[in-house]
């Protein structure tokens with residue numbers, strides 16, 4: 001049933017291929033089961049030769065061939081996408097990714113924040129492929145906002161891989177907006193599911209990404225509940241560390257627009273105040289870039305490389321990182337990547 005929903009709504013080539021692959025893998029698992037069943041009926045006499053078994057064996061080979069071809073196609077699509085992402089990651093803007101349980105209101109919020117018209121509807125998996133747009137925060141900071149596929153509980157194993165592929169954007173986000181339907185009776189269980197899927201995707205707190213929980217659909221809450229949540233959010237926002245486990249809560253409604261000013265302000269605060277340790281490899285003669293870094297960031301180390309360049313490690317916010325990249329054209333990376341880049345250059 002879930003596969004069928006996916007089949008109907010998949011829009012990109014990758015989405016379509018993934019659905020096809022999941023279907024075939026499922027069929028193959030059923031074949032194996034029916035084969036085992038036949039074996040058992042025949043008292044376990046394991047000789048091949050009955051017409052039924054030969055047929056199953058032939059089916060299995062056809063399926064295996066199809067699966068291999070699909071995998072190769074998927075690999076190709078992914079390679080292209082990785083290339084596209086590599087190009088895009090040169091875009092200097094910080095990335096803000098929306099994640100959350102299916103139907104929580106991610107696309108509605110995305111549309112409201114961007115003025116775009118991504119399909120939002122009261123159905124499961126309205127969104128299947130990530131969508132990205134540039135957005136200027138009221139303060140003028142430009143970010144890239146990414147809408148993503150909704151999570152569900154008990155995701156079939158075959159689909160975990162499909163989800164992972166479509167959610168790779170989340171791994172690169174500077175800020176994650178975890179959108180929750182707080183008017184849903186299972187909102188806490190949904191939150192737990194989302195956190196566990198994020199964990200499976202490799203999104204961990206140590207990476208320095210910052211997390212805001214958007215307590216969405218506030219307009220649906222009875223006013224007493226709403227008052228409680230509103231004051232909880234306000235008190236907690238000041239002390240929250242902004243991690244997955246201890247996110248910054250913002251009570252909002254994507255439908256009425258309530259709370260969105262606060263949301264913008266919190267995003268801005270995280271982008272400016274949160275500092276990550278990043279490195280950049282500069283070739284010889286980039287004195288201006290180097291002094292820019294000294295003036296505006298906290299320089300942790302600067303190591304000269306064999307070719308006379310320098311690998312600078314600094315602590316800085318996503319905003320400064322974007323400004324630097326825009327101005328000088330060099331991208332920040334992990335220290336290891338920066339050193340490797342210098343050697344190859």
Ligand SMILES: Nc1nc2c(ncn2[C@@H]2O[C@H](COP(=O)(O)OP(=O)(O)OP(=O)(O)O)[C@@H](O)[C@H]2O)c(=O)[nH]1
Nearest residue numbers: 103104105106107108120121125126127150254255
């Ligand atoms: N009352 C109310 N309804 C909302 C709010 N936000 C979203 N909705 C409704 O919730 C439904 C789901 O919204 P979507 O934005 O499609 O949800 P989504 O998280 O993108 O869902 P998937 O793409 O399936 O993961 C739609 O009917 C929206 O109109 C809100 O703040 N208040």
Ligand SMILES: [Mg+2]
Nearest residue numbers: 106107126127
């Ligand atoms: Mg959506």
